[in-house]
Amino acid sequence: MLQTESIENALQSNAWPFIEAKKVLDRVGHTTPAKGYVLFATGYGPSGLPHIGTFAEVARSIMVQQAFKQLSNIPSKLLCFSDDMDGLRKVPSNLPNPEMLASHLGKPLTSIPDPFGETISYGEYMNSKLRSFLDKFGFEYEFFSSTQCYKSGMFDYMMLKVIEKYDEIMALMLPSFRTERRSTYSPFMPICPKTGIVLQVPIIKTDLKNGTITYKDELNNLLEVPVTKGHCKLQWKPDFGMRWAALQVDYEMYGKDHMPNSRLYSEICRILGGTEPVQFFYELFLNEQGEKISKSRGNSITVEQWLQYAPVESMSLFMYHNPTRAKRLHFDVIPKNVDEYIIFNKKYHTETDPVKRYSNTVHHIHHGKVPIIETFGISFSLLLNLASACNPEDKSVLWGFINKYAPEVTQENSPYLDHLIDFAIRYYNDFIKANKIYVTPNSKQNIILQQLIAMLSILPVDSSAEQIQEKIYDIGNNHGYQNLREYFQELYQILLGQTEGPRLGTFVKLFGIQETINLIKQTLPVSSL
Numbered sequence: 001m002l003q004t005e006s007i008e009n010a011l012q013s014n015a016w017p018f019i020e021a022k023k024v025l026d027r028v029g030h031t032t033p034a035k036g037y038v039l040f041a042t043g044y045g046p047s048g049l050p051h052i053g054t055f056a057e058v059a060r061s062i063m064v065q066q067a068f069k070q071l072s073n074i075p076s077k078l079l080c081f082s083d084d085m086d087g088l089r090k091v092p093s094n095l096p097n098p099e100m101l102a103s104h105l106g107k108p109l110t111s112i113p114d115p116f117g118e119t120i121s122y123g124e125y126m127n128s129k130l131r132s133f134l135d136k137f138g139f140e141y142e143f144f145s146s147t148q149c150y151k152s153g154m155f156d157y158m159m160l161k162v163i164e165k166y167d168e169i170m171a172l173m174l175p176s177f178r179t180e181r182r183s184t185y186s187p188f189m190p191i192c193p194k195t196g197i198v199l200q201v202p203i204i205k206t207d208l209k210n211g212t213i214t215y216k217d218e219l220n221n222l223l224e225v226p227v228t229k230g231h232c233k234l235q236w237k238p239d240f241g242m243r244w245a246a247l248q249v250d251y252e253m254y255g256k257d258h259m260p261n262s263r264l265y266s267e268i269c270r271i272l273g274g275t276e277p278v279q280f281f282y283e284l285f286l287n288e289q290g291e292k293i294s295k296s297r298g299n300s301i302t303v304e305q306w307l308q309y310a311p312v313e314s315m316s317l318f319m320y321h322n323p324t325r326a327k328r329l330h331f332d333v334i335p336k337n338v339d340e341y342i343i344f345n346k347k348y349h350t351e352t353d354p355v356k357r358y359s360n361t362v363h364h365i366h367h368g369k370v371p372i373i374e375t376f377g378i379s380f381s382l383l384l385n386l387a388s389a390c391n392p393e394d395k396s397v398l399w400g401f402i403n404k405y406a407p408e409v410t411q412e413n414s415p416y417l418d419h420l421i422d423f424a425i426r427y428y429n430d431f432i433k434a435n436k437i438y439v440t441p442n443s444k445q446n447i448i449l450q451q452l453i454a455m456l457s458i459l460p461v462d463s464s465a466e467q468i469q470e471k472i473y474d475i476g477n478n479h480g481y482q483n484l485r486e487y488f489q490e491l492y493q494i495l496l497g498q499t500e501g502p503r504l505g506t507f508v509k510l511f512g513i514q515e516t517i518n519l520i521k522q523t524l525p526v527s528s529l
Contacts, residue, residue: 006354010070013358016323017060021067023278024251028074033250037075040065041249041277043240044082046109046126048092050133052329053255053285055303056319058139060282061253063320066367070358078141080134081243084109084123085146085233087198106197108233110147123147133303137312144247146239151230158246159227161272162187162234163208169238172267187238188213190225198233237261241268244277253280256326282323288330301329309427310380311419314338316365331431338380338420341365345373373416376409378402382502382510383424388432389496389511389519395421405510436497441523444479445490449520451475456508456517469505494523 010018028038042061044054058080065076085108091101097115101122104112109123119125123145131143149155162169166187174182186203190213204222205214213232214224225231234242240258243249244265258265259281266276284292306315314337318327327333341362348360348370357363362370383398392398398421402409411418441449455471476487492501501507508516 007071009354010067010358012355015067015359015361015364017063017067017364018071018358020064020251020278020280021071024064024068025071025074027250027278030072030074032074033248035248037077038068038250039077039079039248040068041079041081041244041247041252043243043252043254044080044130045086046082046084046123046130047086047088049094049126050130050303052301052303052306052315054130054133055137055315056282056285056323057253057255058134058141059137059316059319060323061251062139062367063364064251064253064280067364070368078139079144079247079249080130080141081144081146081247082123082127082130083146083236083239084127085150085198085230086236088112088122106195108147108191108196108198110145111196146233147230149246150233153229155242155246156228158242158272159232159234160208160211162238162242163206163211163213163227165271166206168271169268172264172271173237176264185235186213186215187235188227188232189235190215190223190232191230192217193223193225200235237264238268241265241274241276242272244269245272245274248274249277251278251280253282256281256283280323283326285329286326288328288332290328301331305331306334308423309430310334310338310423311341313362313365314341317341317344317361320361320364331427334427335380335384338423342373342375342379345370374414375417375420376406376414377506378417378420378510379502380420380424382506383421384428384432385496385502385507386511387424387428388436388498388501389507389515391433392425395425398425401510401512401515404512432498437493438497438523439490439493441494445494446524448475448479448491449494449524453517453520456513456520459513461513463509465503465505465509467505468508469503472504472508495519 011022024038040061042057044050061078065078068074068076087106088101088104088109091098091105095101095115100113101115109126110121112122114120114122114125116125119128127143127145134141169187170185173187174185177185184200184202186201188203189198189200191197192199194217199215201215203213203215207213207224210226211228212224212226214222217223233239240261241264244252245268262279262281266279269276286292303315309331314334317340318329318333318337344360344362348357348362349372351357351360386398386401390397390401395418399411402417409417452472452475455475459468459471473484476484479487481487488501488504489499491504492498511519
C-alpha cells in the first residue's frame with residue numbers, strides 16, 4: 001500500500017509525468033475501471049526500423065505510468081500496439097531487397113516477405129525488432145499486433161459498429177477532406193482477395209445484417225466482402241479512434257503530427273461507444289539540419305549509436321526534458337546530457353525536500369529507484385578534454401592522470417567513472433579527433449601563453465582548481481578582455497583545437513601543472529621559449 005505522505009508529496013510535484021498521471025486518475029474517478037486496470041497505450045508504425053523516437057514514446061509513457069503507480073493503488077498495464085496491417089506505401093531507403101519490396105507495395109506489412117530473410121514477413125521482422133528493442137531496456141508491456149486483432153475477431157464487434165454508425169462517421173470525416181477525396185472516401189479499406197492489396201475504394205453499399213460492404217473492383221465488378229476477420233481494415237484516422245474504443249485505452253501520447261486529427265480520433269471513439277483517453281502530444285525530433293527524423297530514411301541517431309558513446313540514462317534524460325518542444329537530435333547533444341544526468345543524480349541524493357526529489361528528472365528516469373553514482377567531480381566533458389590533450393590509445397592513460405589527481409579513486413571503487421572513460425575515449429576518437437582545428441597564437445596571445453607558463457611554474461602544487469582558475473582569470477583581465485568567454489575560447493582553440501572546453505582550473509588540476517606547461521610550450525614558437 002502507498003503511504004499517504006508519499007502520495008501527498010507526489011501530488012505537489014510539478015513534474016510533467018505527475019501532471020499527466022493526475023489527469024488519468026481524475027479520468028477514472030480515482031477508482032479501478034470495470035476492466036480491472038488502467039490502460040496506457042503506445043502505437044508503433046512498423047514500416048521501418050524502430051528509431052530513437054520509438055524509444056522516446058515508450059519511455060515517456062512508462063514515466064507517466066510509474067507516476068500513476070505512485071499516486072494510487074489502481075492496477076495498470078502498458079500496451080504497445082503495432083499497426084502492422086497498414087499497406088506499405090513506399091520502399092524505405094535503408095532496407096535490403098528494394099526491388100522485391102517494390103513489387104509488394106500496397107499490401108499489409110504482414111503479407112510482405114521479410115527483406116532480411118529472417119522471419120515470415122516484413123511486419124513480423126519489424127515487430128521482432130521492436131520487441132527485442134523494448135526488452136533490452138526491461139520495459140514491462142503487452143504487445144498487440146493490428147493484424148492479429150483484426151484477423152482473430154477481436155475487432156469484429158467494432159467493425160460491425162462502424163457499419164451501424166457509417167453515416168455518422170462519414171458526416172464527421174468528409175468535411176476534413178478536399179472535394180475530390182470526398183467522392184472516394186470510406187472508413188473501410190477492403191483487402192483485395194486477388195492481389196492482397198489494401199484498397200482505398202468507394203463503398204457502394206453497407207449491410208449491417210450480413211456484416212458486409214460492397215465495392216467495385218478494377219474490372220468494375222461488384223464485390224461483397226465481410227468487414228470481420230481481417231477481410232477489411234479501417235482507414236488510419238477511424239482506426240485510431242476504434243482502437244481506443246475497442247481496447248478501452250485510458251492514456252495515450254502521440255507525436256505532434258497527429259494533433260490536427262486528435263478531435264477526429266476522439267469523436268470516432270465516442271461514436272463507437274467508447275470514452276476517449278487522456279491524450280498528450282510530444283514534439284518531433286529533428287536531425288542536425290532541422291529535418292524531421294524518419295524510420296524510412298534512417299536520418300537520425302539510432303538508440304544503438306547513442307549507447308556506443310554514453311549510458312542509457314543520458315538518453316532517457318534527453319527524452320524526459322521538454323517533450324512538447326522540438327529538439328535537434330545529433331551527436332553533439334550527448335556529452336551535455338551525460339553531464340546533466342550526473343548533476344541531477346547528485347542533487348537527488350543530497351536533496352532533503354521530498355517534493356523536490358519527486359520533481360527531479362532522475363526520479364522519473366529510474367522510476368523512483370535512483371542509483372547512487374560517484375564521479376568525484378570529474379565530468380564527461382572534462383574527460384573529453386583530457387582526451388583531447390593527451391590523445392589516449394586506451395583508458396589507462398586517462399586513469400593515470402586521474403590517479404595523480406585523486407589517488408583514492410580507482411577503477412575498482414569507481415565503476416561508473418570507469419564506464420564513462422570508455423565512452424569518452426570512443427566519443428573523442430569518433431567525433432573530436434578528426435575535427436580539431438588548432439589556431440596559431442598571435443603576438444598578443446603569445447604573451448598571454450608565456451604569462452600562463454610563468455604563473456603555473458611558481459604555483460604551489462597543492463593549489464586548488466578554483467585558485468588556478470582565478471589566476472587564469474587574472475591574466476585575461478589584465479589583457480583587457482571585456483568578454484572573458486572570448487578569452488577562454490581563444491585558449492581552447494590554441495591548446496585543444498576546439499572552440500569550447502572545461503573550466504581550465506579543473507583541467508589543469510586533473511591534467512597536471514607540468515603537463516599543462518608542456519602543452520602550452522608546444523603552441524609557442526621556439527624563439528618565445
